[in-house]
Amino acid sequence: MSANTTTTALTATATAAAPTAPLADARSLGLAHYAARGVLELVLAQHGTTFQQQIALRAAVTAEAPQTPEELVAQVRGSLKADPADIRATLDELQAGELLVEDGAHLRPTDRGRELLATLAAATAPLSARVWGGIPPEDLAAAGRVLALVTERANAEFAELTARS
Secondary structure, three states: OOHHHHHHHHHHHHHHHOOOOOOOOHHHHHHHHHHHHHHHHHHHHHOOOOHHHHHHHHHHHHOOOOEOHHHHHHHHHHHHOOOHHHHHHHHHHHHHOOOEEEEOOEEEEOHHHHHHHHHHHHHHHHHHHHHHOOOOHHHHHHHHHHHHHHHHHHHHHHHHHHHHO
């Protein structure tokens, strides 16, 4: 056997033996999302909080200025694509739980709301570290670029579809 034939045969064997990474697609993205969200929702439930409540509370806490209820609805809808009526009900739940309070035309987080968000962050930090830890930075950068593009395109499709209805 010639050196070229041997090299070609070894390369073909190595290529066949090397596992190939699955291509990212809508299903793999969805599975990753729901796996991570399932972990988060278990932690949230331990603190009497729903996923949508946590998203709305985070939007209020991290806003640069106090938000009106409609601004919070729009921000949460932008993130979750949830029904505005459901988001308004979530804001009502946060007010009933004294996590948000009316301040004129705005809703602002209470100390209790800020404390809950800090507690949730502390409870999820070690879980997130185990899920994300050890992934090479270049892989995270590539995934970040792809996810940003998918989000941009999906948001454009969502906007077009909702404009028609």
